Amino acid sequence: MMSLGESAVTAVAVSKRFGATTALSDVTLRIAPGETHALVGRNGAGKSTLVSLLTGLHQPDGGEIRFGGEPAPPVADRGAWRQRVACVFQRSTIIPALTVAENLFLNRQNENRQSEPSRIPRPIRWKALRRRAGDLLEEYAVGVDPGALAGDLDVEQRQLVEIARALSQGARFIILDEPTARLDATAIERLFTRLRALAESGVTMLFISHHLQEVYAVCDTVTVLRDARWVLTEPVAAIGHDALVAAMTGEAAGLTDVAARPPVGASTPAALRLEGLALDGAYEPVTLDVRAGEIVGVTGSGSSGKVSLAETVGGLRRAGSGTLSVGGRLVAPGSVPAALKAGIGLVPQDRHREGLVPLLSVAENATLPIADRLGPAGAILPGRRRAVAEAFIERYDIRAEGPDAPVASLSGGNAQKVVLARALSTGPKVLVLINPTAGVDVRSKESLLGAVRAAADAGTGVLMISDELDDLRHCDRVLVMFHGRVTTELQAGWSDTDVVAAVEGVSG
């Protein structure tokens, strides 16, 4: 075998800080030539930061990156980086209005593969460009017409074009950042066939995925990051599912005490009923009853469709098929006013973008949906609004200077309490929460979850979408979604490993 010095890519004890947060701490990664190396870890483990260092988008604060034994080029020399490493990002970098051929050779329409960009402008020879594109696509067996508009390609074809483009720039090391996130199962299988062929031809790959089964399917070696630190690097063949999951969650996944909730009687009527609800490209038909007073958790990876499901219930998205009813009455699809009227309160995913109007006061934000109840004929009586807002501040433990403080001045946790107060202000029959405790401190987390439990105790059916095990512990049952399908249902009393394994798609 080869010595460590001959690794294709090496990150030696790299660290990176962004402001007060340590995004990556003393991480060492060695990738042998021709190897397919997996990088796994939960959200926030430092995967993206490591990728940004390996692609030269950021400079490490400590440690260094080396390619084939040579130090990495300076961050400013984009051309040199492009020859060493190519990255297929999660977000598409295809320009829809241009042809496939032009996308492949963007900004180097006239160059041959290795030559430097010419200083003297020469007209583009389109025929030659299309021919070169055709050759390149043929070389990687991508069955796409080079003259087609890139916008007319489907997701899979676009991704193949991106991979072909990455390879055509001379890099023999490619980073694939969650390449399967937007593909369906058969397309994933085809992609894997391709990746194996590329590996055989000597291309080195770093494969980032949330799905451990994919790691087992295509990778030789796996590195686990957790909390910005390196945890282990092992040959894939030598590490079992359980050991990998344990490495990702960490042994010290402290089991916080959560008071058990009294079980909701089986005869309790359903507050929320989904029948065959489906949205193309996001999730497949879901049938689900949330009984009054029940808390149902839904979890899954970023591409599992869980957020889309919640947004459909909240009226932000329109389901492709199926129905949604509250207390036995159908709710008009894809309309927030209809959802509100039916008694659905929503705590959206991004409180800054969809949840709050930052310059308005706590009182105004919290009472937006009930503004019509604060005075006669659409008028808003400031006194009444103030009284309502003060009651909210008291009940939800919102730390603000007062009802008139602008929401922008609140901490993340307290802003989220305002969002929750607003969702509950209408006295909803159904409460939908999307990652309610994301970016919230521990104290606020407790009061938020306490308020959710109190609402459930009062008879509200709760649908809580969350990545956080601590949130899910409050649920009566937890559904796990994987690639748009509900794959697992766990009753209260599950262990962390059950959930993580189901999220990563390796259970049973």
Add this chain to the structure above:
Amino acid sequence: MTTTAPSTAAAPGPARRRTVPRLARMRDLTLVPAIVVLLVVGALIDPVFLSRTNLVNVLQQQTELSLLVLAETLILIGGRFDLSLESTVGLAPALGVALVIPAASHGLGTDWATALAVPICLLVGLLVGALNGLLILRFGLSAFIVTLGMLTTLRGLQIGITGGQSLFDLPPSVMYLGNATWLGLPLSIWLCGGLFAAGIAALGWFRHGRAVYAIGGNVDAARAAGIRSDRVMWAVFMIAGVLAALAGLLMTGRLGSIAANQGEQMIFKVFAAAVIGGVSMNGGKGTLFGGLCGVLALGLISNILTLAGVSAQWIQALYGLIILIALILARLTTGKAQD
């Protein structure tokens, strides 16, 4: 080593290989039938319409607008826009002329060499474009409010410099640009034709021109491909400024004076011609040929309205209405929202 081609992406037949580029080119030609219809309608309304003099007149009157459309189309393809072009049409020639003519003719009294009028005018356009680019690209200000502010400021500057007076005493170089005839056609038509040809060539066959499409289509992808997007767009803003200044010179020479409101109200026609010509307001889509067709269509419409004897009081309302209808038709034929 073997790789299997994915079944869904299986080799497209030769038919597809041919049709796709042809369809893309077809989109540019959607206005050609409309222009033919306008020519027929014009001929029916008044036989004078098809006379050589009338058609050359229509073309010459549209040269100024077409240069602005050329400039705006470049910016729109790059995913930005510029409202201030119409004020540059007034200010640039006004400043260029005021610096060279005597104070008695409302000049600034500097009495610089008259040969400098044209270079100064173009330089003013360049500087306005550079300033727009600086504020929008470097300082990240909103293009809408920056160029709207520039629109007002430049107009105000022109009124301040000229005291609100029209300038009549034009240097010969400016008069030449607006009135010379080469091979039987006005110089301004040759200039416009040449600049459009150069622009079409640059956008179609040169790396930097293609970069403008890439920037408007997906700026992150353009950056990832090594395109210096801010630098390219800055250059585009400066080119646009120079083109607007040149349009001002042609208009000045043609009319024989610079009114304080020269260029006013043109920007609506500029955007209308670009959008009718299939240029996307979202960037990345459209061609200069399309923009040119839009200008020609507007020019023919306005000429037909005049020949048809529509009364002067109503012509503006009718013209605006026709542009709105054309926009609706363009929306229906392209099938995509024009936001």
